Amino acid sequence: MTAPTYDLGRLHGGLRLPGHKEASTREPILDVPIPAQLVLPIEQHVGQPAQPIVGVGDRVLKGQPVAEPDGEMGVPVHATSSGTVVAIEPWPVARHRGDKAPCIVIECDGLDEAFAGPEIVDYRVLEPADLLLRILDGGIVGLGGAVFPTAQKLMQARTCKTEFLLLNGVECEPYISCDDVLMRERPAEVLGGAQVLMHALQIETCFVVVESDKPEAVARLEEVLADLGDDRIVIKLVPTIYPSGGEDQLVQLVTNREVPSGGLPTDVGCVVQNVGTAAAVYDWVVRGEPLISRVTTVTGDGIANPTNVRSRLGTTIGDIVGRTGGYTDRAHHLIIGGPLTGKTVSTDEVPVVKATNCVLAVARSTYTRGQLPCIRCGDCADVCPVQLLPQQLFWHANADDEKKLRDFGLTDCIECGCCDLVCPSHIPLTASFRIAKGRIRELADEKARAERARQRFEARNERLERERRERDEELARQKETAKTAGPAAIAEILERRQRKHEDDAS
Ligand code: SF4
Ligand code: SF4
Incomplete structure (x- = not known):
């Protein structure tokens, strides 16, 4: 038997936090039955969304690809049970509050008939x-x-x-x-x-x-x-x-x-x-089973029976919470992911996707605190595992100073939330870093778009210039021919010109 080993490097910062994991690990993983309807977002990964290859009315089987990869970072999406595609439409997803994204909606037939995938070797x-x-x-x-x-x-x-x-x-x-x-x-x-x-x-x-x-x-x-x-x-x-x-x-x-x-x-x-x-x-x-299901922790003060469930991707959060015994009357809002890095959603109609590791139903009082001014205590820097200066980053984020944010390493921030947890002034540091990163990404996208537009403009001008040059050269050639040729050649040139006019007009 190989004994576990402990020879470790050093981690800067970090926090020892209460785990709150006992409640969800008492029972074995609960298998959630196949729901009546599955909602499959075509974008469940980093990279370009997959492109649907099925249409409304098509019958699909469990494990059948229903959207194919698009581009270098593409990944296919598979039907997670058998049934009929009833819609391809925007649906709420767990990205940002209120966001919708294109989803393939399948009405399940309950047969769970499997697709014959490639031979297993x-x-x-x-x-x-x-x-x-x-x-x-x-x-x-x-x-x-x-x-x-x-x-x-x-x-x-x-x-x-x-x-x-x-x-x-x-x-x-x-x-x-x-x-x-x-x-x-x-x-x-x-x-x-x-x-x-x-x-x-x-x-x-x-x-x-x-x-x-x-x-x-x-x-x-x-x-x-x-x-x-x-x-x-x-x-x-x-x-x-x-x-x-x-x-x-x-x-x-x-x-x-x-x-x-x-x-x-x-x-x-x-x-x-x-x-x-x-x-x-x-x-x-x-x-031979593609990624069609995953294990998700369903927990928090707002969940009656915290546990882990295995569900088909596309099952809604409401469905899986219902199978565990529902919400408590303390449930106030839902977070998809953990309390520090997860995203709040406004509805439990969002589906379980490849990323859904946790559904946290939070009671009202758990994470609400009023914000005070920074007192420069430096606690946030002490716990930052990336050795950043969160208080400085916060200052530059508020000033929207992209250069300073880059200089102070914003892009290295892993959004762990440790700085938030220790801040005695309850400053929402991580949220401000997320917003600032989004703005920097938008600026980079805008710059890339402007650069592409500039290249298109220059290419168009070059093409127009080339065409003008070619026209002038052709005209000069024709004049030269007219000077030296007889009436028959001139008639041929005129006829050629007439044909070109007619072609251009048609
Ligand atoms: S959220 Fe970013 S700045 Fe704050 S502790 Fe984590 S890595 Fe450091
Ligand atoms: S922990 Fe909060 S109060 Fe202390 S320096 Fe950082 S931002 Fe300021």
């Missing part, structure tokens, strides 16, 4: 490039919340000198426990997925990283690892400190290598995948 005989294409076809994205397309991330890692695969089972944000219960209940799929990923990457070391407050998950992983006898996989324990599960923080903790500002873990030889993503890779590559 032993992944070990596949070339890594072919295995990556297969992972792409499964619609798999990072299930830790980032939803970065998995195949593309692995492809990028293949172009670097990647040494280590880190499977992220840290799940450090309070309330969220879906990865913990997944590791307890499906350790074979997690470790099997690690083996598939190692073959795709052609690397020999995988660290499965788990927080020290998850002894049951560690025990189950150790048990399965002993049966597998794969000594390329090592379980590592990290202390329970938020946000040790951030990609760069995890790399720092496990390998003592620092991801450079603006860089990626692959810059220091590492690639990070969530444990749920590894299990999804295994389900698709070894069992």
